[in-house]
Each structure stands twice: as structure tokens, then as C-alpha cells.
Amino acid sequence: MSASRILAAWWRTRRALSASAEALAHGRARRWAALQPALARTPALAAYAGGALERFPVTDIADLRSDYGAWNSLGLSDPDLRALADSAEAGGAAAADGLSAGWSTGSSGAARGLFVTTPAERAEYIGQSLARLLPARALLRRQRIALNLSAGNALYSDVNRGRITFRHIPLAAPLDETDAALEAFAPTILIAPPHRLLALAGAGVRPSALRHLFCGSEPISATERAFIADRLGLSPRAIYQATEGFLGAECAAGRLHLNDHVLEIELEPVPGTPGFRPIITDLMRTSQPIVRLRGDDYLEPDPHACPCGFAGRVIRPVEGRVGDLWLGAAGTVTPPQIVAAVEGVLGATHRWQAVGERAHAMLRVAPECPLPMAEAAARALAACAARPVTVSADLPPWSGPKRRKVVWADG
Numbered sequence: 001m002s003a004s005r006i007l008a009a010w011w012r013t014r015r016a017l018s019a020s021a022e023a024l025a026h027g028r029a030r031r032w033a034a035l036q037p038a039l040a041r042t043p044a045l046a047a048y049a050g051g052a053l054e055r056f057p058v059t060d061i062a063d064l065r066s067d068y069g070a071w072n073s074l075g076l077s078d079p080d081l082r083a084l085a086d087s088a089e090a091g092g093a094a095a096a097d098g099l100s101a102g103w104s105t106g107s108s109g110a111a112r113g114l115f116v117t118t119p120a121e122r123a124e125y126i127g128q129s130l131a132r133l134l135p136a137r138a139l140l141r142r143q144r145i146a147l148n149l150s151a152g153n154a155l156y157s158d159v160n161r162g163r164i165t166f167r168h169i170p171l172a173a174p175l176d177e178t179d180a181a182l183e184a185f186a187p188t189i190l191i192a193p194p195h196r197l198l199a200l201a202g203a204g205v206r207p208s209a210l211r212h213l214f215c216g217s218e219p220i221s222a223t224e225r226a227f228i229a230d231r232l233g234l235s236p237r238a239i240y241q242a243t244e245g246f247l248g249a250e251c252a253a254g255r256l257h258l259n260d261h262v263l264e265i266e267l268e269p270v271p272g273t274p275g276f277r278p279i280i281t282d283l284m285r286t287s288q289p290i291v292r293l294r295g296d297d298y299l300e301p302d303p304h305a306c307p308c309g310f311a312g313r314v315i316r317p318v319e320g321r322v323g324d325l326w327l328g329a330a331g332t333v334t335p336p337q338i339v340a341a342v343e344g345v346l347g348a349t350h351r352w353q354a355v356g357e358r359a360h361a362m363l364r365v366a367p368e369c370p371l372p373m374a375e376a377a378a379r380a381l382a383a384c385a386a387r388p389v390t391v392s393a394d395l396p397p398w399s400g401p402k403r404r405k406v407v408w409a410d411g
């Protein structure tokens with residue numbers, strides 16, 4: 001991968017972080033025009049190429065995932081791509097031209113997403129990430145970046161040069177092994193899902209050289225963030241990333257900005273709520289174009305301006321999926337409302353999952369959670385969700401790659 005491409009993406013992103021909203025919109029229009037030749041080579045989009053964005057159809061993720069052959073500009077068939085991703089997962093070599101494919105970790109039960117990237121796209125991604133996540137002065141020092149994630153991430157794995165070293169520590173490894181690996185590597189930067197950061201914080205593990213802490217791949221609540229910051233001495237900043245792209249990140253002021261410099265994110269209102277779901281167009285991805293893809297996350301805009309200077313729109317932390325909104329006679333209850341009700345009582349240290357149905361709900365807690373506390377949390381949840389809530393103290397440790405605290409189980 002070319003270091004000059006990473007640097008170019010880094011520089012472009014740094015400039016975007018201080019550009020006006022108008023300048024970002026102008027940049028998006030320019031990138032949209034430049035994207036059209038790749039769309040013309042993509043079977044699902046070719047008929048629309050050259051037209052305005054709003055003329056393109058909105059596509060659900062399941063439709064994209066049913067035929068990856070229709071959704072790439074490289075002339076690869078669906079079986080070709082699946083074979084390439086399977087081979088990469090089994091430790092096979094990347095394709096000769098540096099093309100890399102892989103499977104994302106989905107929520108448990110959901111189909112996994114396939115992604116395919118070229119070396120230029122990976123360089124772009126890394127340059128953008130470094131510019132978005134770290135202050136410029138951090139790149140003058142040696143940085144050891146530990147990725148405590150579920151799969152070796154091809155987006156990063158080929159960057160071990162100069163001052164930056166990446167180390168993947170599998171999420172499946174037990175906590176004591178993870179602790180030993182962190183001690184040996186002494187990361188300055190750690191990226192992990194919130195449930196792992198909570199476990200490390202609870203066990204008193206704090207890598208001594210750590211300077212920057214990031215979380216991703218599942219929602220984190222305000223209560224959990226405060227607990228981690230208290231124990232680890234660093235507040236984790238959220239990276240909002242999906243198989244469909246790098247959608248946003250928290251700035252140094254702790255606010256979550258959409259990546260409005262490289263994505264066209266339309267917000268589709270979710271009926272009965274103050275929130276939206278994103279319709280995502282990635283203006284940089286050409287090998288596997290993402291155009292008007294309807295995401296499943298439930299987003300709420302944050303009306304307060306951010307002092308950091310980045311004009312990318314600010315949203316509240318993402319705490320759940322549109323598919324996990326609770327419907328009922330008294331109205332729709334959103335994941336942020338449910339999280340606030342339960343964690344207002346349980347705090348960050350007790351594992352829980354709330355499973356809603358139309359006429360009642362169940363609050364599952366870990367066996368070690370004190371029963372009176374669980375019952376108080378259930379009362380708070382019942383008041384918030386306007387339906388009776390029963391308690392079940394049988395919640396096992398999180399087994400899937402992604403934790404789901406709020407679940408809708410009613411057809």
C-alpha cells in the first residue's frame with residue numbers, strides 16, 4: 001500500500017475537518033461526479049449512472065447481500081467474491097492485484113456482510129481514520145495500535161511501517177490472555193468493543209502506555225462510558241462503522257459527527273419517533289459502490305453545535321437498531337429511552353438485555369446481579385415502556401461478536 005496515498009487522504013481529511021458546511025457540500029458534489037464511471041460498471045447501478053443521486057433507487061441491505069455480483073464494478077460474480085472472502089477468512093493469500101475481500105461480523109442471527117477493497121481504498125480508509133481520530137502531533141510519535149476485535153481486519157493489516165504498528169488481538173481470547181497480550185505489546189492506542197472495555201475496566205487492566213481509547217462495533221451508553229473513563233483514566237471515543245462504510249466518529253470534544261466530507265447520508269424519518277435511519281452513499285468507494293443503501297441504525301440528530309470546528313452533522317450516540325424499536329399502544333419506545341431507564345438503576349457493571357413484545361417485556365440480567373436491583377430496573381423499564389416487565393436472571397456472557405442490549409421480539 002502506498003504511503004503517499006495514505007498521506008494524501010490524511011491531508012484531505014484534515015482540511016475537511018475545518019471546512020464550512022457549504023464547502024463540504026461542494027466537495028460531495030465533485031466526488032459524486034467522479035464516482036459515475038464506477039457506477040456505470042456496476043450492474044445494479046449502471047442504468048442510473050450519470051444521473052442525480054435522488055434518481056437512484058434506495059436499496060435495503062438484504063438486497064445488496066443477496067447478489068454481490070450486481071454490486072461491484074470489477075466484473076466479479078457473486079460466487080467469485082464469496083470464494084475470495086472465504087479464502088481470506090481461512091488465511092488464504094490475497095488476490096494478486098491486492099484486492100482484498102472479507103466477511104464482517106454481523107449481529108447474531110443477521111447475515112454477515114461481504115466487503116471488497118482495493119489497496120487504494122484501504123489507503124484512503126487508513127488516512128481518513130488517522131486524520132479523524134488522532135491529533136496531528138500524535139503521528140510524530142511512535143504509535144502501537146492494538147485492535148481487540150473479532151476478526152483480523154484487512155483494512156488495517158497491511159500497515160506496519162514507519163512509526164505505526166498494528167497488532168490484532170482476537171476478541172475470542174479469554175480476558176487473562178488479552179491482558180497478557182496487551183502487557184506485551186504496550187499499546188498507545190486501543191480499539192475494542194464496549195463490552196470488552198467494560199471487562200478490562202472491571203478487571204483493573206490498564207495498559208500503561210495507553211494514550212487514546214476507541215470503541216466500535218456496538219453501541220456504548222453514557223453510563224458505560226463514564227465507568228470506563230473512571231477506571232481506565234481515558235474516555236473512550238466511539239467509531240461509527242458498519243460493513244457499509246465508515247459512517248462517523250467522535251471528535252476530540254466527544255461529539256459524534258457523520259462523515260459528511262466523504263459520504264452523502266440522507267436521513268429517513270422513523271415514524272412515531274424523533275429519529276431517523278441513514279440512507280448511505282459512500283462517495284469514495286469504487287470497487288463495491290454503496291449508493292443509497294438503507295442502514296438499520298436508529299439515529300437522533302443532536303441540535304447543539306460542536307465547538308471542534310468540523311461541520312459534519314452531529315448525532316447522538318447510536319444505541320440501537322430501527323428493527324429493535326418497541327411498538328405498542330402507547331407509542332414507540334426507542335433504544336436510547338430503554339437504555340437510560342435500565343442503566344439509570346443498574347449502572348454500567350451489570351450485564352442486561354431487554355426483550356420487548358407488544359404486551360409485555362422481559363429484562364434479562366446476569367445471575368450475579370442483585371435481585372432487588374434487577375426488580376427496580378424492571379419497574380423503571382415498565383414505566384418507560386408502558387407494559388409489564390418480568391425479570392429473568394439467566395443472561396449468559398455475550399457470546400456473539402456483537403452485543404445487543406435492546407431487542408424487539410414481536411414478529
Ligand SMILES: [Zn+2]
Pocket residue numbers: 251252253254255257306307308309310
Ligand atoms: Zn466536534
